[in-house]
Amino acid sequence: MVVRPKLLNAQAFLESLCCFSFSVSTLYLVTSGQYLAYVTPRMKPYLYFTAAVMLLWSWTGLGRPPQHKTRSAHCLVLALPILLLLLPHGPLSTSDLSYAFARGGGARSGDSTPGGPDISEIGDLPDLSAIPDPSDILDPSDIPDLSELLSGESPPVPQDSVASAALSGLDASAKRITISDGEFYPWLEEMFMNPDTYAGYAVKMTGFVLKDPELLQPDEFVPARLVMSCCVADLLPYGMICKYEKTEELQNDTWVTVEGVIHITEENGYREPQARITAITPAAAIEGYIYPF
Amino acid sequence: MRIPVYVVTGFLGSGKTTFLNALLDEGDDISKLVVQFEAGEASLGKAYAENLVFSKKTLELKPETVVRRLEESLENGNFDEIWIEWNGFAPFSQLLAILLDPALKKFCKISKVLHVAEAAQLNSLIGRSGSVLLEQIANCDFAVLRNGREDDKNKDKDKNKEKETAKAALRAVNEGLPVYDASSCKNVYKELFEKRRAPLTFFFLSILLTVWLYIVGKPFLELAEIPVNKCVNVFLGIALQAVPFLLIGVHLSSAIEIFVSRSAIERRFPKTIGMGMLTAIASGFCLPVCDCASIPIFRSLVRKGVPLPAAVTFMMSAPVINPVVILSTYYAFSGNLRVVAERILLGVLCSVSIGLAVRSSKTKKTLLPREGIDALLCRCGCYESLGSVLGVREKIGLFFRHAQAEFFDVGKYLMVGILVSSIFQASGVTVFASWRSGSGLAISTAVLMLAGFMLSLCSSSDAVVARSFANQFPPGAVMGFLLFGPMMDVKNFMMLSHSFPKGFVVKLSIVAFAVCFAAVFVFFDFFLIM
Numbered sequence: 001m002v003v004r005p006k007l008l009n010a011q012a013f014l015e016s017l018c019c020f021s022f023s024v025s026t027l028y029l030v031t032s033g034q035y036l037a038y039v040t041p042r043m044k045p046y047l048y049f050t051a052a053v054m055l056l057w058s059w060t061g062l063g064r065p066p067q068h069k070t071r072s073a074h075c076l077v078l079a080l081p082i083l084l085l086l087l088p089h090g091p092l093s094t095s096d097l098s099y100a101f102a103r104g105g106g107a108r109s110g111d112s113t114p115g116g117p118d119i120s121e122i123g124d125l126p127d128l129s130a131i132p133d134p135s136d137i138l139d140p141s142d143i144p145d146l147s148e149l150l151s152g153e154s155p156p157v158p159q160d161s162v163a164s165a166a167l168s169g170l171d172a173s174a175k176r177i178t179i180s181d182g183e184f185y186p187w188l189e190e191m192f193m194n195p196d197t198y199a200g201y202a203v204k205m206t207g208f209v210l211k212d213p214e215l216l217q218p219d220e221f222v223p224a225r226l227v228m229s230c231c232v233a234d235l236l237p238y239g240m241i242c243k244y245e246k247t248e249e250l251q252n253d254t255w256v257t258v259e260g261v262i263h264i265t266e267e268n269g270y271r272e273p274q275a276r277i278t279a280i281t282p283a284a285a286i287e288g289y290i291y292p293f
Numbered sequence: 294m295r296i297p298v299y300v301v302t303g304f305l306g307s308g309k310t311t312f313l314n315a316l317l318d319e320g321d322d323i324s325k326l327v328v329q330f331e332a333g334e335a336s337l338g339k340a341y342a343e344n345l346v347f348s349k350k351t352l353e354l355k356p357e358t359v360v361r362r363l364e365e366s367l368e369n370g371n372f373d374e375i376w377i378e379w380n381g382f383a384p385f386s387q388l389l390a391i392l393l394d395p396a397l398k399k400f401c402k403i404s405k406v407l408h409v410a411e412a413a414q415l416n417s418l419i420g421r422s423g424s425v426l427l428e429q430i431a432n433c434d435f436a437v438l439r440n441g442r443e444d445d446k447n448k449d450k451d452k453n454k455e456k457e458t459a460k461a462a463l464r465a466v467n468e469g470l471p472v473y474d475a476s477s478c479k480n481v482y483k484e485l486f487e488k489r490r491a492p493l494t495f496f497f498l499s500i501l502l503t504v505w506l507y508i509v510g511k512p513f514l515e516l517a518e519i520p521v522n523k524c525v526n527v528f529l530g531i532a533l534q535a536v537p538f539l540l541i542g543v544h545l546s547s548a549i550e551i552f553v554s555r556s557a558i559e560r561r562f563p564k565t566i567g568m569g570m571l572t573a574i575a576s577g578f579c580l581p582v583c584d585c586a587s588i589p590i591f592r593s594l595v596r597k598g599v600p601l602p603a604a605v606t607f608m609m610s611a612p613v614i615n616p617v618v619i620l621s622t623y624y625a626f627s628g629n630l631r632v633v634a635e636r637i638l639l640g641v642l643c644s645v646s647i648g649l650a651v652r653s654s655k656t657k658k659t660l661l662p663r664e665g666i667d668a669l670l671c672r673c674g675c676y677e678s679l680g681s682v683l684g685v686r687e688k689i690g691l692f693f694r695h696a697q698a699e700f701f702d703v704g705k706y707l708m709v710g711i712l713v714s715s716i717f718q719a720s721g722v723t724v725f726a727s728w729r730s731g732s733g734l735a736i737s738t739a740v741l742m743l744a745g746f747m748l749s750l751c752s753s754s755d756a757v758v759a760r761s762f763a764n765q766f767p768p769g770a771v772m773g774f775l776l777f778g779p780m781m782d783v784k785n786f787m788m789l790s791h792s793f794p795k796g797f798v799v800k801l802s803i804v805a806f807a808v809c810f811a812a813v814f815v816f817f818d819f820f821l822i823m
Contacts, residue, residue: 232530
């Protein structure tokens with residue numbers, strides 16, 4: 001046999017290059033934490049797996065003999081996402097969404113589910129029961145420990161009202177709750193699960209102003225945060241409706257820290273807590289989304 | 294300027310030499326070197342300046358002799374063109390290795406490769422003659438199809454049918470291959486001397502176009518109420534979520550393809566209909582194959598005498614109810630067990646119904662006009678058939694390549710699907726939403742089922758996309774998407790049409806659509822009344 005010179009298979013080389021770049025991009029996204037702008041922390045092990053497979057593929061593809069007919073279009077499968085990652089784009093701003101929801105549905109407070117069928121959809125259907133009960137989707141008891149095992153991260157949602165002991169910021173003697181930014185979601189979930197427990201409590205929390213003429217009264221707004229339950233495609237504002245006489249003066253999407261007193265209202269047959277605002281102060285924007293799972 | 298090389302490949306007896314003679318007769322004033330790697334029945338005419346002939350033995354044992362003699366000829370002669378008649382039994386990569394040898398590379402360069410095939414012969418050979426023929430077909434720039442010999446008294450109708458079958462077979466191996474009739478020399482010449490595009494042009498052009506669109510087109514797109522920033526975010530979100538599941542899917546399907554023998558799977562199917570159905574469902578449940586993998590298995594099931602209803606039930610149920618799909622549905626719907634249960638239950642119900650509905654259909658004989666290329670037809674770009682690969686090491690290599698090829702193949706449809714879906718999402722789904730509003734379950738279900746058909750998502754990741762539709766559509770419609778999408782879509786339709794008569798595939802699609810629609814409507818409407 002002659003000693004064969006190393007022959008380059010252009011297609012195999014391009015495939016390997018794309019796999020390698022995809023592996024590096026994925027690793028970078030995960031290690032830098034930037035992946036959280038697109039998917040939830042639950043995807044972390046899967047993304048490591050992806051990076052590993054891509055790295056392996058970039059190596060296994062190299063030994064192929066040369067071929068005359070070279071195809072390249074299929075490499076766009078990997079090249080396109082990498083390219084889009086590199087092209088300048090920002091995280092979704094709240095205005096991206098409130099605009100979309102102003103027409104479509106909107107920030108529901110209370111037992112509405114970020115990610116569940118949008119409540120406003122129900123209006124289009126003859127009967128409510130067609131929609132799986134939204135609380136089915138978010139009810140933490142529905143999520144078996146499987147998710148914990150697979151993702152290696154425990155869900156931050158308290159399992160029952162006793163879990164409020166695990167949440168910080170509760171001053172039971174003064175009937176006051178100061179919600180830290182990290183506990184926005186679990187605290188609100190807790191209050192919506194057990195509204196009666198917290199009636200009369202003073203509450204303090206930070207979110208962006210969401211006013212919606214279609215869903216809310218003129219004197220109502222929601223200090224909301226964006227919740228991602230699966231990926232960036234399902235971002236939804238989440239928060240508690242607040243009664244405030246000067247709602248008109250508030251600007252949509254500005255960040256505020258609100259203080260108010262919780263009371264129970266009944267709307268569409270749902271008992272839910274709302275807050276009567278006692279004080280509003282401007283706040284710094286909170287980076288990132290909330291991941292309920 | 295290097296001398297252009299024109300290569301003619303084809304199986305022994307396909308008529309390479311005859312066709313080469315016809316080509317050589319053109320252009321009298323051109324000095325041609327003709328290199329033959331086999332001496333066939335026909336002899337070469339006289340329209341050349343020099344003729345070199347190498348036996349298969351020399352080629353295999355002393356390739357360096359071939360390189361040396363070619364080098365000598367090229368140094369001494371003054372040729373305008375080199376024509377090569379390649380051996381029908383030798384891998385094409387062998388020729389490439391010779392021509393890319395540094396000693397020859399400086400003299401000449403492959404310009405075009407054409408494959409000559411005789412229709413009837415190709416139909417009987419393909420899939421049975423090992424990897425060499427497939428590799429040759431896959432590497433040619435275009436093919437020339439001859440149709441019968443002169444003494445052949447076949448009727449024209451049969452000939453045409455033969456030709457169409459052969460054409461489909463060629464294109465199954467080499468997608469989009471131009472195929473010409475041997476009699477239309479004009480087209481063959483045009484194709485031969487047309488300049489080849491640089492191999493990676495398409496790839497880099499697409500990249501440039503995307504960047505250009507992003508920079509220049511962005512303001513215009515935003516004027517048309519397509520928020521580009523949101524599109525990009527949503528696209529990346531769904532892609533990052535879908536790719537890992539697709540990876541799991543292709544590895545499992547590749548493992549089955551490579552490590553599990555077909556006969557073992559086929560043996561599990563009892564011959565009675567009832568038990569067959571049950572086994573089909575059970576296998577569908579156990580085998581983590583997505584729709585693209587279940588179709589080759591379906592083919593072999595039918596061929597091995599498994600009753601059609603059971604085979605169809607398997608093909609329809611496997612992509613909907615297998616563990617990978619269940620897991621991805623569970624995650625995509627944020628742990629909503631109800632959606633998972635509905636998908637499994639209705640998936641089983643629908644696939645059994647579809648299986649029973651096609652019971653009256655044609656027998657397997659008419660269903661399988663062409664046998665053979667199934668393992669290689671996975672469009673995976675690897676020509677080694679399983680039969681020729683025996684060692685564990687090679688099998689593992691094949692396993693990865695198969696998985697990778699399948700990933701790229703299915704990934705194309707996935708990315709297009711995600712792109713379309715992200716544009717819908719970002720622009721507020723105005724089109725679909727307007728159809729939905731006020732039209733109730735029937736129309737929105739039909740719309741989403743149609744979307745499922747068009748998007749051709751891999752069933753191991755379609756739940757993520759379905760989930761993103763859940764904000765705009767009622768749960769029944771989303772369930773229609775989750776059921777019908779994996780069972781039948783553009784990609785499956787095309788794959789099935791490769792191996793089955795169009796009529797059967799169309800019928801199967803319509804039945805599947807009707808059954809899924811009815812199931813969704815009855816189930817969710819019933820729930821509404823409750």
